[in-house]
Amino acid sequence: MRNFEIELQNLGKKIEKALDNYLPKADEYPPKIHEAMRYSTFNGGKRIRPILTIKAAELFDLPGEKVIPTACGIEMIHTYSLIHDDLPIMDNDDFRRGKPTCHKVYGDAIALLAGDALLTHAFRTIAKNAQIEGISLQAVIEVIDKVSLAAGSLGMIGGQTIDILSQGTPIDEKTLFYMHNHKTGCLIQASLWAGARLAEAPVSDLNKLDELGEKIGLIFQIVDDILDVYGDEKKLGKPVGSDKRNKKNTFPNIFGYENSIRLVKTLSEEAKEIVSDFKNSGFFMQLIDFLIERQY
Amino acid sequence: MRNFEIELQNLGKKIEKALDNYLPKADEYPPKIHEAMRYSTFNGGKRIRPILTIKAAELFDLPGEKVIPTACGIEMIHTYSLIHDDLPIMDNDDFRRGKPTCHKVYGDAIALLAGDALLTHAFRTIAKNAQIEGISLQAVIEVIDKVSLAAGSLGMIGGQTIDILSQGTPIDEKTLFYMHNHKTGCLIQASLWAGARLAEAPVSDLNKLDELGEKIGLIFQIVDDILDVYGDEKKLGKPVGSDKRNKKNTFPNIFGYENSIRLVKTLSEEAKEIVSDFKNSGFFMQLIDFLIERQY
Known part of the structure; x- marks a missing residue:
């Protein structure tokens, strides 16, 4: 497990370097909006979604670097969704990953605009994948369609x-x-699908990745819900119990703790069965274990 | 002028039919978000931006129907920007075009999400232009890049x-x-550019359209500012004087009324000079007059 976490961290660093490259610099005019976009982007995220894009491409023998623009675009969409979710008119959360949320630092209006700007910039960044040698324009267009569908009103x-x-x-x-399939699952599905589509994976495999994405999304969300009740505030970087305070519908609230744990185990077995169909599936096997055992 | 307004209205109707087609239906799950997206989209807008896209394509002999998805995507971006602008954490406006604003009807959270969803859906809609016969994938990718740049933190x-x-x-x-070049001008520039790019216009002409877009954007914004002081509330469908109440920096506030009128006249002459370089420029000549004389 320790080696795997180091691998995740290294992938995360690679993605952060690329995000730094694709985002407007902090001093570009008007600086306030670019500072806010960067503040929330470089906030210690696990970068699970872009890592899935890279690893899905590698599953079909396309080097991970070839899909970095798309991976970064998807992470920008994830970041925007967190900024808007944290706003007082939504969940009204003051902390995320141990730091004050975007609107606590920059005010509600600039946080709103920073979220809008990250979402807008995401599609430009994905479109940049068309400039990479060996990537088909048709694949990029389909990825834009898939990501937009997954992040939109019929998805996230x-x-x-x-x-x-x-x-x-x-x-x-x-x-x-x-709710959970859409809030979390759809963008995770799109992350996997995008990497594989850019690698020209056959449709049957793209469909399998959609199934895998649904399982991973649910595992991710149920573990999140459990951590919000039983987690360690220091490791999480935010106060626990916010779901209960906001009277949220969560897995532990509706099914209870034991049943939620059982559901995660079943989902992880199902996910591993899908993954076992692919050669070089070692990374995904370890990732599924990591997602279950994570404490932050 | 009367005939020209009828032409604008007919084009507007065509665009509204297409928007109805490209947006998720109001009863698609979850209906509340789709109702909110449609409420703000079908709110009596002039559809200037999508009309510019269609007419810019026709300037280069591509039938306007060929760029309808892109035209609709741009209008979705314009609509999202109005929803977010009207929110209490931004301009806090209760009325737009004579009707309560989105958040007054659906609440702040759903209005925020409806704006996000329109922005997200816009890029899928533009990507659909790739399915239209005779349109190059490269042009669609470049349009996505241009629109995203124009609507993002370096633009609108x-x-x-x-x-x-x-x-x-x-x-x-x-x-x-x-402020005004970016708030209004950039998306108007992109509207013109997109239509011409899909029509495979040469780079020198694309650059001319960028110049024209800048002029039209400024005319549009200065007239808007003037109407907010001297306009007729009934025709505008919103209370006048909101810029003054919000202590906004506007052209009449900074330059005075007379100077603002003079600036609009100069800009319209410059715009007409650019337009005169193109054959079949009649529509744009009339549009410039319409934008100056409009009272709503």
Whole structure:
């Protein structure tokens, strides 16, 4: 496990270097907006989504560097979603990964605009993948379509909408799964799909990655929910118990702790079975274990 | 002029039909977000930006229908920017075009998400232009890059950032021009550029359209500023005087009414000179007159 975490960290550093390269510099005019965009981007994230894009490309023998623009674009979309989620008109969270959230530092208006700007810049960054040798323009266009669908009102934003509308009202099992599949799963699916599509993977394999993405997304979200109840505030970098305070519908709240743990185990077995169909699946096997055992 | 307004209205109707087609239906799950996206999209806008895209394509002999997805994507970006601008954490406007603003109807959180969703969906919609016969994938990729740059922190959002940061503080002439060129001009430039690029216009002409877009953007914004002081509330569909209340830096505030009118006239002459270089420039000549004489 220790070696695997080092591998993740090294991949994370590579992505951060690329993000630094693709984002406007902090002193570009008007500096305030670029500072805010960078503040939230370089905030100690695990970079799971861009890592999935890189590793999905490598599963189909395309070197990971070839998909870095797309990987960075997806991370920008993830970052924007966190900035907007933290706003007082949404979840009203003051801390993330041990630091004050964007609007606590820059004010609500600039935080709103910084989120908008990251989302906007993401598509330019993904489009830059078309300049990389050996990448087909058709694949880039399809990736833009897939990422936009996954991040939009039929994907991530659809999940956030249910999250907002259902606060304080218990929801049924089906709605809970819809909410988490969309809030977290869709962008994770798109991260995998994008890397594989740029590597010209066949449709049957793209469909398998969509299934894998759904499992990984749910594992990720259920573990998140569990950590919000039973986690260590120091390791998490934010206060626990915020879901309960916001009367959120979460897995432990609806199914209980034991059942949530059982669900994560089943999902991880199913995910590993999908992964076992691919050659060179070692990374993904370890990643699934990491996602279950993570404490932050 | 009357005939020209009818032409604008007919083009607007064509665009609205296409927007209806490209947006998720109002009853798609979760319906609340799709209702909010549609509420703000179908709110009586003039559709100037998508009309510019269509007419710029026709300037280079590409039928306007061939660029409809891009035209619609740009209008979605314009609509998202209005929803976010109207939020209480930004300009806090309750009315737009005679109707309550998105957050007054759906609440702040759903309005925020509806704006995010329109921005996200815009890029998918532009990407759909790649499916239209005779359009090159390279042109679509470049349009995505141009639109993203124009709408982002180095474009429209850069202008909004200065607008927010300078409220209540007088700014110099250079900053005022930066603010308006970016807040309004950049997306208008991109609207023209996109239509012409999809029509495979030569680079020298694309550069001319960028110049024209800058002039049209400034005319548009100065007239907007003037109408906010001297306009008719009924025709505008919103209360006048909001710029003064929000202590905004506007052209009439900084240069005075007479000088602002003079500036609009100079800009329109310069714009017409650029337009006169193109054959079939009749539409643009009339549009420039319309933008100066408009009362809403």
